[in-house]
Amino acid sequence: MKHLWMALITLGLLCGTTAPAQAAPAVWASKNIYVYDKTPTGHYPVAQAAEYWDNDTKTNVNFIYTRQPCAAGTQCVTVTEVANLAYPAIGKASRHLTNGVVVSATIGLDSKYWKTENYAHERSLICHELGHILMGPGHSTHKNSCMQSINTGDKYPDADDLAKVRSLYKLP
Ligand SMILES: [Zn+2]
Secondary structure (H helix, E strand, O other): OHHHHHHHHHHHHHHHOOOOOOOOOOOEOOOEEEEEEOOOOOOOOHHHHHHHHHOOOOOOOEEEEEOOOOOOOOOEEEEEEEOOOOOOOOEEEEEEEEOOEEEEEEEEEEOOHHHHOOHHHHHHHHHHHHHHHHHOOOOEOOOOEOOEOOOOOOOEOOHHHHHHHHHHOOOO
């Protein structure tokens, strides 16, 4: 009987902490999203990080890496180096919406981070910021996900991240 009580209490707590339903996050309108890399050559592996999200053939997302400014009217993520991010931030992402639809975005990467961190950490950072560009502000609690809020290793979009992107960007 005692065990049943414990089970009921636990169940009650779990139900009590269920988050309320949230409005669907804003998404991009169409498949092709240009990633305009303005960072200095050799500093950040922007193209390699973009491939992680782009390689999932089950989503309607196509990141197109470019070193050329995006053409007018195209969906564009501009990636730059930025100085003096407030510690402990090493990157930032912001999305610009028109009528509730994402039309462009910017990513800022700390101008010092590439000097002190290894390739895997740099790529994980960019993977993280590109994830925000697609999904909005949420973070993952999974240790192998690049959407974890702490950048501690070689991380990727994990199965849950990709499932979320697939639900937001269904193939037509
Ligand atoms: Zn984040």
